[in-house]
Amino acid sequence: MTHIDPEALVASLRKLRTTSPATGIVHQLERAVDVVNSLFGYSGAGLMFAEEGKDLRYLVATDDPGRSLEGAQLHLGQGPCISAFEENCAVTSNDVCVDPRWPKLADLLHPEVRAVAGVPVRLGSEPVGTLNVYQATVYQWDESDIQALYGYADVIEQLLAAAMAAEEKSALAEQLQYALDYRVVIERAIGYLMGKHDLTATQAFTGLRKQARDSRRRVADLAAELLGEGAGEMR
Amino acid sequence: MTQVLELSRLIDRTLGALADVLGADGAALMLIDDHDRLRAIGGSDDHGRRLELIQEQIGSGPAIESLVRGEDVTVDDLRAARPLGFPGVAARVSEVRAVLSVPLRTEERLIGTLNFYDRMSHEWQPAKVRAGERLGELMVMVLQTLANRSPISGQS
Known part of the structure; x- marks a missing residue:
């Protein structure tokens, strides 16, 4: 059961449709990550996405250090964001440069990437990507950080779900x-x-x-x- | 019908997620429909839905003021006397005390308001108001994405 009036919602969406140009899901996700980044106040944010049945790849990064974080993990096939995707849970590193779980990562990272946190982005219960944030200094992630990150991932999941409701699944997959x-x-x-x-x-x-x-x-x-x-x- | 229910569920979940992110007890939505009427869409819980329905019925409240002024409206305590509060609304939604209403815009125009609320009265800090504005942008993205789906086309 929802607390939404379906008739009022549809009538309002119809109004919105008349004036709103369609924008692709990728553009929407880029804007959403920008919003997340500005709200968190961390150094940067990014979104990685998996092609169906394939490995994680990076889709959105707010800046160059963020791209290095995602690129380095993809190059090595390991890192906190990849672990978050594979284990379907939040993974954090207070200082990724000295983290024994990923000893080769530091060499490939931009020097401004130090603390990293990633949470899965899910459709249904299955992870389809990860939302990642980083800090330019060593940082002790706490439970409130993780809960907030899960909250933003939830909003991004609704955006993806909206796109899936609005388009054929194949068209959405094509855009991604x-x-x-x-x-x-x-x-x-x-x-x-x-x-x-x-x-x-x-x-x-x-x-x-x-x-x-x-x-x-x-x-x-x-x-x-x-x-x-x-x-x-x-x- | 199934598709319309799917839309409703999506908006319901989005409002819940946005409220969680802001750390508010709930979030609710009013939108302008295709006959240019301001409509209560609903909320993340029953209090939110009632908050919007009452404003639609009496034509007054923080959401309506936000839309008229085209800017954020913060109400620390809905029960306070006018102009600080809206006692007429508070009398009918006793569970809601503090309200933040942010206008929702597409590139062209105002389309409605997103309203966050808490059960306890409190002052809204500027950082939280700014966060509410940015979360409004996410709400608009979801709405725009849904607006382009085919089942809602045509006139009512």
Whole structure:
């Protein structure tokens, strides 16, 4: 039983439909992680996602250290976020650089990644990804941190559930697959901008994302276009 | 019918999750419908649903004031005399004391309000109000995603 008036809800959604352009689930998840990041006040946040029956990959990261955290774990096939996914429970590390569970991780991490916490994002009871946050200094995670992280993961789960209710499952999977695949293009575009304009990775990604938002385009599409232009300049 | 119930369950769970994140006792929702009427959608529990229904019936309350002013409205104690409280609403929802109403916006316009509430009266700290605003953005994302599903198309 719910405490919702279905008729009023449907009438209101109908009104919203007339004025709201459809935005993809990946764009929504990027915005949601941004909100989570701003609310937590931690150094950064990210979302990793698993293709059906496959390994975890990173979908959203708020900044360069966050991308290094997710990239390093994927490279090694281990880390706190991967453990959170595999064990379907919260996993924390107060200082991932000296954590004996993942001794090789520190070498691949951005120096600003020290404390890490990840919780599973579930659909039904099955984990489909992880919501991760990190701190730039050693940090003692407590129960309130974990409960808050689970709360945000719950909101992201509702967003995913809404997208599944709104679209065919296959269309949703296609959008997520597209995003996962295009992370490679985004990484290459960041490298190109860093070299061309002498930027840090963070500056390059922030600029790319801002330009995409300002022009109401997907970061991946803008990145692909930049790489096309870059290739043209080099010819 | 099943699909509409599925929508209701999703909004119900979302309101519960948002209330948990803010550390509030509950969250409730009012939205403008396709005839430009402000409608009580419901809440994460029965108190939230009643809080919204009463405001819809009497045309007064923090949610309505938030929508009219287009800004956050904080009420430390609903039972306080006007203009600090809304005793007319409080008399009919005795379990709700402190209310935070944040306007919900799409890029184009106001679409309704998200309302957090607590059973005990208290002052709303600015950080909590800002968090409520950001959580309102998440609520709008869920609503926009649901609005684009086909079963709700057409006129009522």
